Amino acid sequence: MSAVTVKDLTKTYGKVEAVKGIDFEVRSGEVFGFLGPNGAGKTTTISMLCTLVNPTGGSATVAGHDVVRERDQVRQNIGLVFQDPTLDGYLTAEQNLRFHAELYGVPKPLVAGRIQQVMEMVALWDRKDAKVMTFSGGMKRRLEIARGLLHSPRVLFLDEPTVGLDPQTRAAIWGYINKLRHREDITIFMTTHYMDEAEYCDRIAIIDHGEIVVIDSPEALKASVGKDRVQIHTGDDDTAITALSERFGIEAAVHEGAVTFAVASGEEFVPRLFAELGLPIRAVSVSRPSLDDVFMSYTGSTIRDAESGTGNEWMKAMVRR
Amino acid sequence: MTTTDPSTRDDVVSVRMPARGLAHDLRAIKVVLHREMLRFVNDRTRMLSMLIQPVLWLFVMGTGLGTLVRGSIPGVDYRTFMYPGMISMTVIMTAMFSAGSIVWDREFGFLREMLVAPVSRGSIVVGKCLGGAVVAVGQGVVILAMAGLVGVPYSPGLMVTLLAEMFLAAFTITAFGVTLAARMRNMQTFFGLMQMAIMPMMFLSGAMFPLANLPSWLHVLTTVNPLTYAVDPMRQAVFSHLSVPAQAQAVLNPGVRWFDWQVPVPVELGLIALIGLTLLGLAVAQFRKAE
Numbered sequence: 001m002s003a004v005t006v007k008d009l010t011k012t013y014g015k016v017e018a019v020k021g022i023d024f025e026v027r028s029g030e031v032f033g034f035l036g037p038n039g040a041g042k043t044t045t046i047s048m049l050c051t052l053v054n055p056t057g058g059s060a061t062v063a064g065h066d067v068v069r070e071r072d073q074v075r076q077n078i079g080l081v082f083q084d085p086t087l088d089g090y091l092t093a094e095q096n097l098r099f100h101a102e103l104y105g106v107p108k109p110l111v112a113g114r115i116q117q118v119m120e121m122v123a124l125w126d127r128k129d130a131k132v133m134t135f136s137g138g139m140k141r142r143l144e145i146a147r148g149l150l151h152s153p154r155v156l157f158l159d160e161p162t163v164g165l166d167p168q169t170r171a172a173i174w175g176y177i178n179k180l181r182h183r184e185d186i187t188i189f190m191t192t193h194y195m196d197e198a199e200y201c202d203r204i205a206i207i208d209h210g211e212i213v214v215i216d217s218p219e220a221l222k223a224s225v226g227k228d229r230v231q232i233h234t235g236d237d238d239t240a241i242t243a244l245s246e247r248f249g250i251e252a253a254v255h256e257g258a259v260t261f262a263v264a265s266g267e268e269f270v271p272r273l274f275a276e277l278g279l280p281i282r283a284v285s286v287s288r289p290s291l292d293d294v295f296m297s298y299t300g301s302t303i304r305d306a307e308s309g310t311g312n313e314w315m316k317a318m319v320r321r
Numbered sequence: 322m323t324t325t326d327p328s329t330r331d332d333v334v335s336v337r338m339p340a341r342g343l344a345h346d347l348r349a350i351k352v353v354l355h356r357e358m359l360r361f362v363n364d365r366t367r368m369l370s371m372l373i374q375p376v377l378w379l380f381v382m383g384t385g386l387g388t389l390v391r392g393s394i395p396g397v398d399y400r401t402f403m404y405p406g407m408i409s410m411t412v413i414m415t416a417m418f419s420a421g422s423i424v425w426d427r428e429f430g431f432l433r434e435m436l437v438a439p440v441s442r443g444s445i446v447v448g449k450c451l452g453g454a455v456v457a458v459g460q461g462v463v464i465l466a467m468a469g470l471v472g473v474p475y476s477p478g479l480m481v482t483l484l485a486e487m488f489l490a491a492f493t494i495t496a497f498g499v500t501l502a503a504r505m506r507n508m509q510t511f512f513g514l515m516q517m518a519i520m521p522m523m524f525l526s527g528a529m530f531p532l533a534n535l536p537s538w539l540h541v542l543t544t545v546n547p548l549t550y551a552v553d554p555m556r557q558a559v560f561s562h563l564s565v566p567a568q569a570q571a572v573l574n575p576g577v578r579w580f581d582w583q584v585p586v587p588v589e590l591g592l593i594a595l596i597g598l599t600l601l602g603l604a605v606a607q608f609r610k611a612e
Contacts, residue, residue, distance in 0.1 A: 087431065
């Protein structure tokens with residue numbers, strides 16, 4: 001069974017089409033990344049899936065329940081971690097979780113054990129009696145992830161889980177998310193605009209201007225962009241270029257002071273290159289296309305360029321809240 | 322990254338939820354109420370400031386004004402007259418502050434945590450209102466403890482009556498506050514509006530001066546002021562436990578009259594309860610709509 005099914009989902013705010021009839025499916029147990037610049041429709045989509053915003057058209061089911069007709073069942077089966085903290089700073093970490101357990105109706109005999117389990121998972125158990133207002137940004141995010149898991153949701157939604165955190169903390173959060181998918185029977189749906197984080201996902205959907213541009217695994221997406229880039233340093237670049245063209249039928253040119261060309265799978269090509277080129281090679285580098293290249297090739301802009309563009313759906317969502 | 326084989330998973334306490342029902346909503350009400358109390362107990366400054374205000378009114382203002390009016394109310398200490406008024410004032414202020422915490426919760430994001438939970442909006446609003454009422458009654462108990470200082474007897478019947486009346490008043494005021502707060506986005510606006518609404522209502526409620534022999538325009542205003550019906554039962558309860566000369570009784574405890582009809586206490590209490598429930602319904606509707 002798929003964890004999330006979305007059919008022709010649409011949301012318009014007045015005349016602005018924030019989400020323009022998207023379709024996709026998230027398989028049970030996968031980490032699914034929703035990638036796009038701010039204003040692309042990520043938050044609107046996630047809000048519809050979490051039953052916070054009603055769709056204008058189309059339908060969606062989460063954990064087998066319709067997001068409009070079976071709102072409470074959906075809510076019962078999802079965990080949510082928002083971009084902005086939603087903790088009570090005046091309560092202790094444990095009190096925050098206890099509050100959540102009661103609201104979600106976690107069976108009473110299981111509450112204490114489950115709280116300890118999720119807090120240990122994010123390494124906050126020793127801080128359980130500290131007021132949340134004394135926590136750093138990273139600790140708050142970890143606590144929110146723990147809280148999102150407390151009621152054993154089938155799908156965990158993470159909206160920009162690492163935004164605004166320092167690199168070490170980001171790495172730590174990813175560590176927890178990885179650990180989590182090994183320990184719990186859960187599907188993770190996350191949005192991000194950090195390209196490097198998208199690599200952690202099983203599959204990625206790229207969304208831009210309210211439409212899904214492409215969905216696939218990071219590897220397949222990178223492969224679809226094309227070839228690896230190989231750069232070699234030789235004693236005689238002109239001879240090397242001629243040799244490449246004659247022996248392999250590859251067009252090469254000098255970029256950044258090195259002979260540069262593209263091949264389908266660079267790592268496998270390098271041994272042949274050494275054996276057959278007939279010239280001494282001083283150095284070689286192979287680089288695979290990055291997700292930045294993928295984003296670029298599908299949307300025609302880098303994610304940073306796209307962000308400086310128009311439309312800020314997040315602000316709109318805040319105003320409407 | 323591959324999907325994990327279930328057999329290699331650690332033994333996870335899997336928590337599967339029971340179906341939602343009345344018991345779940347009651348649990349939600351209880352935990353929202355519990356949080357209000359935790360927050361109140363943790364906030365010593367708020368507790369203290371809420372206590373100092375009525376003490377100032379009662380013992381400083383009350384003593385000062387009391388010397389001025391002593392001649393016209395023979396046999397009664399002005400502070401005794403003010404006492405039920407101060408109870409209601411404390412209860413009202415505390416209840417409004419509790420309601421204001423909804424705006425605070427929204428500003429700091431915690432309201433979202435409550436609104437996305439699989440519970441009805443109603444149980445969250447009811448929890449908030451009960452929380453406000455319980456906290457206000459707690460604050461009122463401290464004022465009750467001062468009864469002896471202003472010549473009000475510590476009769477168990479009186480104390481229980483006053484506590485019940487406080488609870489009712491506080492519940493209604495919190496519901497009023499929550500209705501106001503439902504759409505508000507910042508604390509300043511809320512407290513500005515609250516001052517604007519509460520101050521005139523308090524002045525016109527009979528908390529500070531008796532509602533007898535007023536000019537007719539003022540009399541009309543006091544009669545339409547809902548707070549009047551929260552303050553009057555408390556005063557009636559206190560005065561029924563004092564021996565006051567009939568003349569002073571008529572001046573200080575005239576009750577409320579609709580034209581020629583003396584409104585009995587049960588009707589007053591019923592009115593407050595009705596207003597409270599109406600406001601509660603309104604608040605729930607506001608939160609449903611706000612989504």
